[in-house]
Amino acid sequence: MNRYLRYSVPLIVFGIIAAFLYKGLGMNPREIPSPLIGKSIPEFSLPSVESAQTMINDQNLKGKIYLLNVWATWCVSCRAEHDTLVHLARSGKVEIVGLNWKDERVKAQAWLQQLGDPYTVNIFDQKGRTAIDLGVYGAPETFLVDGDGIIHYKHAGPLTLGVFNETLLPMINDLKAKGS
Amino acid sequence: MRLFLLSFIYLLGLTALHAATLAEYTFEDPAQDEDFREIIEEMRCLVCQNESLAGSNAELAIDLRNEIYDMMKGGQSKGEIIDFMVARYGDFVLYSPPVKPSTYPIWFGPLIVFLIGGVVLFRIIKRKNQSRETELSEAEQERLEKLLNQSNEQRDTNQ
Numbered sequence: 402m403n404r405y406l407r408y409s410v411p412l413i414v415f416g417i418i419a420a421f422l423y424k425g426l427g428m429n430p431r432e433i434p435s436p437l438i439g440k441s442i443p444e445f446s447l448p449s450v451e452s453a454q455t456m457i458n459d460q461n462l463k464g465k466i467y468l469l470n471v472w473a474t475w476c477v478s479c480r481a482e483h484d485t486l487v488h489l490a491r492s493g494k495v496e497i498v499g500l501n502w503k504d505e506r507v508k509a510q511a512w513l514q515q516l517g518d519p520y521t522v523n524i525f526d527q528k529g530r531t532a533i534d535l536g537v538y539g540a541p542e543t544f545l546v547d548g549d550g551i552i553h554y555k556h557a558g559p560l561t562l563g564v565f566n567e568t569l570l571p572m573i574n575d576l577k578a579k580g581s
Numbered sequence: 582m583r584l585f586l587l588s589f590i591y592l593l594g595l596t597a598l599h600a601a602t603l604a605e606y607t608f609e610d611p612a613q614d615e616d617f618r619e620i621i622e623e624m625r626c627l628v629c630q631n632e633s634l635a636g637s638n639a640e641l642a643i644d645l646r647n648e649i650y651d652m653m654k655g656g657q658s659k660g661e662i663i664d665f666m667v668a669r670y671g672d673f674v675l676y677s678p679p680v681k682p683s684t685y686p687i688w689f690g691p692l693i694v695f696l697i698g699g700v701v702l703f704r705i706i707k708r709k710n711q712s713r714e715t716e717l718s719e720a721e722q723e724r725l726e727k728l729l730n731q732s733n734e735q736r737d738t739n740q
Contacts (some may be wrong), residue, residue, distance in 0.1 A: 403739065430630060433627065433670070433671060433673045434671060434673075435671065435730075436667065436669070436670070436671040436672075437668075437669070438667060503640065528644075529641075529644050530648075531671060533644065533645065533648060534669060535669070536669040536670045536671070538627035538628060539627070539628060539641075576700055
């Protein structure tokens with residue numbers, strides 16, 4: 402009995418190491434859990450992409466569930482996800498608010514004209530200061546925000562219909578059920 | 582050789598560039614200067630995850646360096662700045678994670694493994710010693726003495 406136990410020790414050690422490696426190597430190092438989940442979106446007051454005169458602040462966005470999408474014209478993955486955003490906006494399942502990050506206004510406007518505009522509101526964060534408050538470290542990033550301005554989820558990387566339908570939509574439906 | 586020289590010059594250029602990007606941050610108080618350098622060395626650049634904020638030339642790293650610089654100039658302490666960063670980017674931004682229940686395994690795990698190894702080693706050594714000290718049976722004792730006498734006799738004859 403003791404002998405079997407002794408011989409199985411290397412096997413057990415191997416099993417533990419293999420389990421950790423299987424989990425660890427399968428994880429995406431880009432997916433960093435956001436400490437902002439369950440917290441309010443940061444206070445801000447920024448112009449819109451459309452016009453430097455139109456100011457938007459965090460209070461304006463209250464009262465509706467929306468996706469806050471961080472995007473930029475220099476960001477290749479944003480181009481890849483753009484069609485999905487347009488599709489989602491047309492479907493009417495959720496409202497999308499844009500946060501244009503460290504970009505040029507003219508380029509951003511041209512992009513929206515050319516590829517379609519999925520955003521109901523589009524915030525122009527040229528300095529990237531509000532993006533820092535949001536803990537943004539790459540574009541695109543998408544936050545799910547409720548009517549009280551509380552962040553419920555963060556998705557780093559291009560949003561796909563799969564992610565939307567499997568993760569975001571159930572959360573949105575939950576929020577709607579609670580909110581009404 | 583020429584290639585070597587070229588690459589050497591290139592590397593020199595890189596370090597000069599690196600130094601130049603940090604030289605713009607100056608403080609009147611040397612203690613503050615030291616704090617600033619410490620903070621940006623301890624913070625991870627989230628874009629290029631194996632670089633510190635001090636070493637990275639990613640846009641976000643530059644922005645964050647500027648932000649931290651402004652905060653220090655505004656009189657905020659090192660602790661406040663670290664809290665500011667952790668509140669936004671999580672513990673991941675720190676190269677040395679804080680000690681708390683979820684990080685106990687990484688802080689104390691190596692120590693525990695070391696202790697287990699020590700116990701195992703101790704037991705193996707102990708067992709080896711024990712087996713060496715086992716007493717001989719009467720027959721074995723007799724044979725041992727015989728052998729010893731034999732060799733002594735041999736030695737005598739050889740002299």
